[in-house]
Every structure is written in C-alpha cells, then in structure tokens.
Amino acid sequence: MRSVLCIVLLALIAAAYAKEQTIKVKGQIICDKRSIRNALVELREHDTFDPDDTLATIHTDKDGNFQLSGKEDEVTAIKPYIRVTHTCDVQDRATCHRISDFEIPANFINGAEYDMNFVNLNLKGHTDKEVCN
Numbered sequence: 001m002r003s004v005l006c007i008v009l010l011a012l013i014a015a016a017y018a019k020e021q022t023i024k025v026k027g028q029i030i031c032d033k034r035s036i037r038n039a040l041v042e043l044r045e046h047d048t049f050d051p052d053d054t055l056a057t058i059h060t061d062k063d064g065n066f067q068l069s070g071k072e073d074e075v076t077a078i079k080p081y082i083r084v085t086h087t088c089d090v091q092d093r094a095t096c097h098r099i100s101d102f103e104i105p106a107n108f109i110n111g112a113e114y115d116m117n118f119v120n121l122n123l124k125g126h127t128d129k130e131v132c133n
C-alpha cells in the first residue's frame with residue numbers, strides 16, 4: 001500500500017513539473033537519387049524506462065515529402081527523432097524492410113521547424129536495422 005502511495009505521489013510531482021515540448025520537422029525521403037513515395041515516417045521520442053513514444057505518423061507524398069509536428073510533456077528535455085520504415089537497399093523486399101532512425105537536434109525543441117531537406121536512405125541512420133518476416 002505504501003509503495004502504491006509513493007508511486008502515485010511521484011506521478012503527481014512529475015505531472016506538476018512536466019513541461020510541454022513541441023517539435024516540428026519536414027524533409028524529403030530519397031533512395032538511389034529518387035524520391036520515395038508512401039514511406040512510413042514517424043516522429044518519435046526516446047524514453048529511458050518505458051517504450052519510446054510515437055508523437056505523430058505520416059506517409060510520404062508522391063514526391064517523397066513529409067511534414068510532422070508533435071508535442072510531449074516531460075520533466076527533462078525530450079529526445080526526438082524520426083523513424084523511416086522502408087525497403088531502400090533491402091535485398092529481399094518481399095519479406096524484409098529496413099527501419100532507420102534520424103536524431104533531431106535538441107535546439108529544435110520548442111524552436112523553428114527542423115528542415116531535414118533530403119533524407120538519403122542509402123546512408124545509415126543513427127540506428128538502422130533490417131527486419132524480416
């Protein structure tokens with residue numbers, strides 16, 4: 001009972017001190033010098049003790065463009081990144097896909113829109129993995 005009370009109290013304190021942080025990002029997804037349409041782009045945020053949050057999701061348009069914005073309440077500074085799910089440089093496109101993460105610099109939190117310009121999927125993101133069914 002005591003530990004439950006403790007957790008509730010901590011949650012209340014965290015909620016009271018949490019500040020809303022916003023992030024805006026845009027770019028164009030490229031593979032082999034061509035824009036990639038209909039790629040899944042997620043605006044996500046690192047968390048230490050629980051799974052990362054997805055703040056917003058979109059698919060690229062016919063020219064590979066995406067634009068996302070999201071917000072998150074947290075006591076410390078959020079660590080945002082975008083995750084692109086795609087098949088660029090994947091050998092077996094029928095069963096495999098690649099998940100590439102690209103960090104968003106901290107100075108764009110509560111700041112100007114982060115224009116990533118061309119996001120070249122031929123280059124590896126800060127974390128990059130291939131997943132097969």
Ligand SMILES: [Ca+2]
Binds near residue numbers: 047079
């Ligand atoms: Ca976080």
Ligand SMILES: [Ca+2]
Binds near residue numbers: 072
């Ligand atoms: Ca979070």
